Amino acid sequence: MKELEFEEDEYVILSQDKMFPDSILPLKTDEAILTNMNFIYIYKNLFGSIEDIKYIPLKDIQIRKKEACVSFCKKHGMLYMQLSLIKSNFLFGIDYTGDMFEWKYAIKNVALASSEDKRVTRCDSCGAINSGYEDQIITCKFCQNQIKI
Incomplete structure (x- = not known):
């Protein structure tokens, strides 16, 4: 069994x-984790045991016109999220479609920030994802809270 x-x-x-x-x-037993460095997809069996783990470095997500290539597509009659990678695509679905927008926004922002050597952090006040350079003080895009990167 693989370990994270x-x-x-x-x-x-x-x-x-x-x-x-x-x-x-x-x-619908799998799990996904977005870190400041990777998108991690954890394949689980029916009983919840880990079968396999796929690590996708954020630097492998295509960036076009200063935007990470993350989109929605329909396949097998279901809505999927597609990560356009440098050499392939990766598709996954989320049980609750409303969460797909949060994932799309988060992956786009974190992938773009990592391509520009920026750091990514969550706002302590509202939880929004923000990025900037190390030791920089920025203003949250959503609640105007001051954040030190």
């Missing part, structure tokens, strides 16, 4: 269970 491994300076930004892979009859 993080780099020394890697931290979790977003995580969720009840994910499902690109499959005709998917089980």
